[in-house]
Amino acid sequence: MFKAIVGASTLQDALDSVSVLVDECKIRLNDEELSIRAVDPANVGMVDLTLEAAAFESYEADGGVIGVNLARLEDIAGMANSGDLIHLELNEETRKLHIEIDGLSYTLALIDPDSIRQEPDIPDLDLASEIVVEGAQINRGITAADMVxxxxxxRVDETDEAFFIEAEGDTDDVDLRLAREDLIALTAGPADSLFSLDYLKDMNKAIPSDAEVTIELGEEFPVKLHYGFAEGLGHVTFMLAPRIQSD
Amino acid sequence: MFKAIVGASTLQDALDSVSVLVDECKIRLNDEELSIRAVDPANVGMVDLTLEAAAFESYEADGGVIGVNLARLEDIAGMANSGDLIHLELNEETRKLHIEIDGLSYTLALIDPDSIRQEPDIPDLDLASEIVVEGAQINRGITAADMVxxxxxxRVDETDEAFFIEAEGDTDDVDLRLAREDLIALTAGPADSLFSLDYLKDMNKAIPSDAEVTIELGEEFPVKLHYGFAEGLGHVTFMLAPRIQSD
Amino acid sequence: MFKAIVGASTLQDALDSVSVLVDECKIRLNDEELSIRAVDPANVGMVDLTLEAAAFESYEADGGVIGVNLARLEDIAGMANSGDLIHLELNEETRKLHIEIDGLSYTLALIDPDSIRQEPDIPDLDLASEIVVEGAQINRGITAADMVxxxxxxRVDETDEAFFIEAEGDTDDVDLRLAREDLIALTAGPADSLFSLDYLKDMNKAIPSDAEVTIELGEEFPVKLHYGFAEGLGHVTFMLAPRIQSD
Structure with a gap:
């Protein structure tokens, strides 16, 4: 059983954070929250999303799992204006999701959850640095890095007490230095890792520019990025595997 | 003889409603009004447009017919700012239309009207339902239907007193229900017809989102859509042939 | 030695006026001003740009010459918001340009100036007509001409005291007449020349719509277009060779 009413922008933000990595996903409709975990086909980027029952206007669920085509569900949610409420109701018999937006009904055929890539376990990592920064700064660093x-x-420079986003091209280099005063918070420890830009660009698309993003970073270790949405009742964690540094 | 001055947006709105169906058309330059009737190459969609002399700043005509390339004429009208006046004058000898917008003159070669597809007769139909609805609602139904x-x-449900825009896809369905209170007016009678979405999408492009659109609908019959523009001095009727329902 | 700080939009405007003609250029870093002269590969369009030291927040230079990839430099300048300051500093040893925008550093590899097409001499011409007109009017004439x-x-009509922008197509013609009252100033003399529209379209992209553009025009002679930017501390001259008139 699943029946819920949710603000259009809350649902849109939730779907965006997953659709940047995968085309289809399982949605767990738990008692207390809706949750999604997914990993991209290359096993490099993962996402863990939860949206608490309190983020909904109303929410009833009893632990079922559904499989959805994310692009399709995003298109439907995109029909709503930002103030609109979206009604969701699962028909257990037909395995279809009924979606209603101000008189407009959409019946969405679901995907067999067993046919969807298994949900990843997102490991607990003990990462030495924690950087809290505005989404807009991450966007700036990624956009500049993408030029070269x-x-x-x-990386974090412990002595300098600064966080660096860097990229080295064949001829040109880019380097964004965010000192303690440019950051919301900084716990400096040994941290220096290299990542594929494509994945970070995709994750960056989902991160609101005014979000407070917590970055957990280690030495040649995966990075974790956390941020909240829906007034703190929605939580996203991205995890990205490092590239081996060749120097 | 034809010589007229017209506001840019009035001319643009008039041309838009025809260009969604055909590339060239005949324009009848009658005493009391300018009028265009056209049918698409597949004989499925028709348009009938009239623009009364009073919609012009000045208007003189004596019943001639000219043939025009609509895209070209739209491009020229698009050079005007919304408050600009567009001067039109036919040179009978050269068969060219002189267009002037604030110092900018454009001499447009006309097309031989005899080389243009014949104007359709738009039949009088006695359709059982009449629905008056905002353009924005039609747009909403068409956009959603297009997903599936x-x-x-x-169709109109006489008991429910509601107008339905529906689409059935291979796996997903869409259904926009507009009850009496969502409509501007409703005369309910037996009405249920299927149409090609492509044509309605084209017609929808020309319909302003705030227009009051009158829909005349029957059972497996053509649909007519009427709306006004230019403060009621311009009138558009679209007619679209039905598809045979296969169930 | 070169070290300067400049407002983002000043640098962007300067680069735009050159990049419409060439992909790479030499920048002369003189004592009193930064200057660029360039000619397109077909030797048809030339640009001469100067930006006075006073247009910078700070400026130190001693006459060096650097070669730059314009698209790359424009991308970097485009990372700045309009109010941002851009710091530029030449590293003489590495022959790289360091660019800094609010914590973001970019190290740009320069191009050997000797590998860049030679700077043109822009001839002094004694052209009979001088027209001063808003950039927006030039844009209007070029956009309309491009349709046909x-x-x-x-050309300038001395009797009519008007400046004409005209284009003759296979079937349609365009003609923008700007009389003395539509112009900022007019010195009328014999002037009538034909140009390639592609080059003027490119130059037009760089001309701000509110710029006062001085056009120097003769009979089958090159045209010169001058305008200022950066509150008069930046100067651009475009020169375009004529096409032979075939009539």
Whole structure:
């Protein structure tokens, strides 16, 4: 059983954060929250999303799992204006999701959850640095890095007490230095890892420019990015595997 | 003889409603009004447009017919700012139309009207339902239907006193229900017809979102859509042939 | 030695006026001003740009010459918001230009100036007509001419005291007449020349619509277009060779 009413922009933000990595996903309709975990086909980027029951106007669920085509569901949610409410109701018999937006009904055929790539386990990592920064700054670093390379290096300089987003191209280099005063918070420890820019660009698309993003970073370790949405009742964690540094 | 001055947006709105169906058309320059009738190459969609002399700043005509390339004429009208006046004058000798917009003169070669597809007769139909609805609602129904199918079903439920825009896809369905209170007016009678979505999408492009659109609908019959523009001095009627329902 | 700080929009405007003609250029870093002269590969269009030291927040230079990839430099300048300051500093040893925008550093590899097409001499011409007109009017004439032809004729009618932008297509003609009252100033003399529209379209892209553009025009002679930017501390001259008139 699943029946819920949710603000259009809350649903849109939730779907965006997953659709940047995968085309289809399982949605777990738990008692207390809706949750999604997914990993991209290359096993490089993962996302873990939860949206608490309190983020909905109304929410009833009992632990079922549905499989959805994300692009399709995003298109439907995109029919709503930002103030609109979206009604969702699962028909257990037909395995279809009924979606209603101000008189407009959409009946969405679901995907067999067993046919969808397995949900990843997102490991607990003990990463030495924690950087809290505005989404807009991450966007700036990624956009600049993209001019010169397809890799991006994230590192913390403990002495300088600064976070660096860097990229080294064949001829040109880019380097965004965010000192303690440019950041919301900084716990500096040994942290220096290289990542594929393509994945970070995709994740960046989902991160609102005014979000407070917490970055957990280690030495040649995966990076984790956390941010909230829906007034703190929605939570996203991205995890991205590092590239081996060749120097 | 034809000599007229018209506001840019009035001319643009008039041309838009015809250019969604055909590339060239005949324009009848009557005493009391300018009028255009046209049918698409497949004989499925028709348009009948009239623009009264009073919609012009000045208007003189004596019943001639000219043939025009609509895209070209739209491009020229698009050079005007919304408050600009467009001067039109036919040179009978050269068979060219002189267009002037604030110092800018354009001499447009006309097309031999005899080389243009014959103007259709738009039949008088006695259709059982009449629905008056905002252009924005039609747009909403068409956009949603387009996600799942290339056909669209329009119908009136007499008991429910509601107008339905529906589409049935291979797996997903769409259904916009507009009850009496969502409509400007409703005369309910037996009405249920299926149409090609492509044509309705084209017609929809020309319909202003704030226009009051009158829809005349029957059972497996053509649909007529009427709306006004230029403060009621311009009138458009679209007619679209039905598809045979296969069930 | 070169070290300067400049407002983002000043640098962007300067680069735009050159990049419409060439992909790479030499920048002369003189004592009193930064200057660029360039000619397109076909030797048809030339640009001469100067930006006075006073247009910068700070400026130190001693006459060096650097070669730059314009698209790359424009992308970097485009990372700045309009109020941002851009710091530029030449590293003489590495022959790289360091660019800094609010914490973001970009190290740009320069191009050997000797590998860049030689700077043109822009001849002093004694052209009989001088027309001063708003950039927006030039844009209007060029946009309309582009509908019918790839050539454009600029001429002054001395008797009529008007400047004409004209184009003759296979079937349609365009003619923008700007009388003395539509112009900022007019010195009328014999002037009538034909130009390639593609080049004027490119130059037009760089001309701000509110710029006062001085056009120097003769009979089958090159045209010169001058305008200022950066509150009069930046100066652009475009020169375009004529096409032979075939009539």
């Amino acid at each position: 390379s397809d890799h991006i290096r994230l | 199918s290339d056909h669209i079903r329009l | 032809s790839d050539h454009i004729r600029l």
